[in-house]
Amino acid sequence: MTSGTAAGPADATGPGAPGGPAGPVVAAARARRGGRRRAADGQVPWPLALPAAVALAFLLFPLVALLIRAPWRGLPDLLGQSSVRQALFLSVQTATVATGVCVLIGVPLAWVIARSRLPGRSVIQALITLPLVLPPVVDGVALLLAFGRNGVIGRRLDAWFGITLPFTTTGVVVAEAFVAMPFLVVSVAGALATADRRYEDAAATLGAGRWLAFRRVTLPMAGPAVAAGAVLCWARALGEFGATITFAGNFPGTTQTMPLAVYLALETDPDAAIALSLLLLAVCVVVLVALRRRWLPGARGVSAAL
Amino acid sequence: MTGPDRPAEPVPPRSGPTSTGPAGTSPGEGGSAPSMRPRGLAAEVRVERDSFTLRAALTVPAGEIVCVLGPNGAGKTTLLRALAGLLPLTGGRLVLDGQVLDDPATGAFLPAHRRPVGVVFQDYLLFPHLSARDNIAFGLRARHRAGRRAARAAADGWLERLGLAAHGDLRPADLSGGQAQRVAIARALAPGPRLLLLDEPLAALDIATRSQVRAQLAATLGTLDASVLMVTHDPLDAMILADRLVILEAGRVVQSGPAAEVARRPRTPYVARLVGLNLYAGMASGDRVALAGGGELRVPADVGRVEGDRGDEAVLVAIRPTAVALHTEAPSCGSPRNVLAGPVEGLEPFGDRVRVTVASTPAIHADITAAALADLRLAPGRLVWATVKATDLDVYPAHGS
Numbered sequence: 008m009t010s011g012t013a014a015g016p017a018d019a020t021g022p023g024a025p026g027g028p029a030g031p032v033v034a035a036a037r038a039r040r041g042g043r044r045r046a047a048d049g050q051v052p053w054p055l056a057l058p059a060a061v062a063l064a065f066l067l068f069p070l071v072a073l074l075i076r077a078p079w080r081g082l083p084d085l086l087g088q089s090s091v092r093q094a095l096f097l098s099v100q101t102a103t104v105a106t107g108v109c110v111l112i113g114v115p116l117a118w119v120i121a122r123s124r125l126p127g128r129s130v131i132q133a134l135i136t137l138p139l140v141l142p143p144v145v146d147g148v149a150l151l152l153a154f155g156r157n158g159v160i161g162r163r164l165d166a167w168f169g170i171t172l173p174f175t176t177t178g179v180v181v182a183e184a185f186v187a188m189p190f191l192v193v194s195v196a197g198a199l200a201t202a203d204r205r206y207e208d209a210a211a212t213l214g215a216g217r218w219l220a221f222r223r224v225t226l227p228m229a230g231p232a233v234a235a236g237a238v239l240c241w242a243r244a245l246g247e248f249g250a251t252i253t254f255a256g257n258f259p260g261t262t263q264t265m266p267l268a269v270y271l272a273l274e275t276d277p278d279a280a281i282a283l284s285l286l287l288l289a290v291c292v293v294v295l296v297a298l299r300r301r302w303l304p305g306a307r308g309v310s311a312a313l
Numbered sequence: 314m315t316g317p318d319r320p321a322e323p324v325p326p327r328s329g330p331t332s333t334g335p336a337g338t339s340p341g342e343g344g345s346a347p348s349m350r351p352r353g354l355a356a357e358v359r360v361e362r363d364s365f366t367l368r369a370a371l372t373v374p375a376g377e378i379v380c381v382l383g384p385n386g387a388g389k390t391t392l393l394r395a396l397a398g399l400l401p402l403t404g405g406r407l408v409l410d411g412q413v414l415d416d417p418a419t420g421a422f423l424p425a426h427r428r429p430v431g432v433v434f435q436d437y438l439l440f441p442h443l444s445a446r447d448n449i450a451f452g453l454r455a456r457h458r459a460g461r462r463a464a465r466a467a468a469d470g471w472l473e474r475l476g477l478a479a480h481g482d483l484r485p486a487d488l489s490g491g492q493a494q495r496v497a498i499a500r501a502l503a504p505g506p507r508l509l510l511l512d513e514p515l516a517a518l519d520i521a522t523r524s525q526v527r528a529q530l531a532a533t534l535g536t537l538d539a540s541v542l543m544v545t546h547d548p549l550d551a552m553i554l555a556d557r558l559v560i561l562e563a564g565r566v567v568q569s570g571p572a573a574e575v576a577r578r579p580r581t582p583y584v585a586r587l588v589g590l591n592l593y594a595g596m597a598s599g600d601r602v603a604l605a606g607g608g609e610l611r612v613p614a615d616v617g618r619v620e621g622d623r624g625d626e627a628v629l630v631a632i633r634p635t636a637v638a639l640h641t642e643a644p645s646c647g648s649p650r651n652v653l654a655g656p657v658e659g660l661e662p663f664g665d666r667v668r669v670t671v672a673s674t675p676a677i678h679a680d681i682t683a684a685a686l687a688d689l690r691l692a693p694g695r696l697v698w699a700t701v702k703a704t705d706l707d708v709y710p711a712h713g714s
Contacts, residue, residue, distance in 0.1 A: 203438075205434065205438055206438055206440060208394075208397075208399050208425070208434075208438075209432070209434060209438040209440070210426075210440075210451070210455070211398070211399065211424070211425035211426045212397050212398075212399070212425050212426070212428075212430060212431065212432040212501075213426075213431075213451050213452035213455050213456060213500065213501075213504065214426050214427075214452055214455040214456025214457070214504060215426055215451070215455040215456075216426050219455055220426075223451070223455075224440055227440075227442045228440075228441065228442055230442070
């Protein structure tokens with residue numbers, strides 16, 4: 008009886024046609040507004056507000072100082088130099104290639120860590136974060152011992168293939184990838200470990216083997232995490248200093264990236280150093296803002312759908 | 314009843330892992346099966362996990378819809394996962410249309426992605442990054458290696474058939490519950506499974522859309538040539554959609570049979586609650602049944618002879634709550650009937666009636682009209698007498714014949 012009458016209105020409107028598409032739009036708008044509204048009506052207690060303000064000031068003041076002391080008048084000249092353009096181009100180029108390498112081999116590693124039943128899985132998980140916590144100079148030394156001309160692997164690379172890594176642009180990529188990959192792996196492995204694996208079950212019942220399920224379900228659904236990891240990875244690679252200068256040296260045009268150029272300029276021409284820093288800051292801000300707009304709504308949508 | 318479908322079971326009983334023979338035994342068995350080649354599912358499922366054991370034997374002929382009903386934790390989802398190939402059996406055997414899907418004794422195991430089995434998951438699990446069309450096309454591309462264009466064309470056919478032609482480009486998040494459910498069914502059916510498994514397909518829907526979607530589901534499933542096994546805990550879904558019910562409790566099949574029969578003669582308190590009957594277990598002797606939980610019921614005198622003259626016999630007694638009358642004074646004796654006295658324990662609206670629970674020995678539910686409730690001035694704690702005519706008692710053997 009009750010279910011009969013309840014079905015009446017649903018029948019009258021048809022199979023959800025008019026209500027269907029409008030509902031989700033409203034819901035999506037509400038979700039978008041949700042974050043702002045929550046922040047607005049949440050009263051922050053002062054024991055949290057005070058340290059938070061200090062932390063924010065601490066993080067922002069040095070950047071503000073950079074802006075205050077910037078030699079704005081001479082800026083066009085300083086940045087117009089070909090050596091600056093060269094360093095910037097090299098930095099962006101190597102960081103991008105390093106990020107590509109990290110995605111290509113780091114995502115599979117993340118999958119193995121998150122999903123496989125390898126015996127030494129937890130040990131691997133701990134080891135891959137080592138480059139993250141070690142001083143980058145130590146990373147550079149380690150790279151030299153492995154891939155240097157007399158390094159364990161480097162010697163054979165040199166003897167058999169004539170490939171030399173240290174003090175080359177490829178060496179810069181190697182150093183950056185080595186230091187930055189953990190950011191990507193940790194981010195993606197975390198997403199894969201917490202992902203709802205029943206979607207892979209669903210893919211299996213539709214005839215997809217594990218590789219196909221990974222390609223068409225797992226990876227696309229982890230897309231936002233991969234993107235976030237790649238952005239972190241790229242930013243870390245762009246700012247890489249210690250391992251690069253140790254393993255690849257500081258040769259203008261081939262291995263002198265922006266951070267190296269800044270450090271060098273600081274000793275000879277502080278104004279140039281500030282200008283270069285400003286440029287690096289601008290590049291980072293532009294990239295982060297662009298990617299946030301591109302990826303964060305997607306990330307939120309996926310997590311909401313889950 | 315548990316009994317009837319056992320003999321039809323084409324699954325030979327196995328004596329456990331010790332019978333694991335050389336590889337030569339499996340072609341031999343395969344050779345005997347094709348002569349009949351029964352179409353449909355023949356399953357003897359045994360799954361042991363931690364402290365839980367599922368042991369269930371069931372058959373689902375092609376074209377038949379079987380509903381597995383059971384309380385939470387009965388093993389319904391485990392059963393479904395085992396049939397789908399997402400969980401290997403630890404014992405027993407699965408055969409679908411003559412093809413062995415899983416047989417631990419011979420080591421035969423067909424993984425989920427090779428089984429001609431479709432699954433509609435409880436919350437559908439539509440891929441959130443794919444459109445409705447691509448969700449439906451997924452199985453065609455994965456299972457049948459169909460090209461993108463052919464798969465999408467086939468998916469469009471499904472969308473049209475289910476009245477979703479205008480929604481093919483929408484992502485699952487933008488579909489209503491009923492639409493998502495139809496897409497999930499189309500996705501499972503598109504690759505042409507020979508066994509369709511549905512896990513609580515209506516549970517995620519609100520009550521208003523539920524009856525409508527249920528009717529559509531019945532229409533869709535009715536035309537299928539495949540075996541259909543649906544898991545639910547909603548008796549209404551089961552009664553409407555199923556040809557046959559299988560009741561699963563604590564990992565065991567406690568009752569199975571046509572819906573009407575299960576509804577009329579429940580075998581366990583759980584089933585009795587589902588179908589809204591009073592159920593008592595006891596020993597019959599002449600025209601009396603001594604109840605296991607204390608108390609006694611008078612039953613039609615000839616019941617023992619009808620069901621087989623074996624003297625004392627374990628029986629179940631079912632009483633419709635509408636056949637129970639309530640009185641606020643001890644009734645005078647008339648026709649042979651049962652009188653149970655006790656305080657009112659609870660009152661609960663039940664459709665256009667009120668269900669009164671009387672804490673007598675045995676306790677009994679009575680459905681009375683609101684008018685009767687007002688006349689009797691019933692309130693919890695008030696002493697009442699519940700009467701039932703002996704002829705309104707349905708008495709049947711406790712163990713399937």
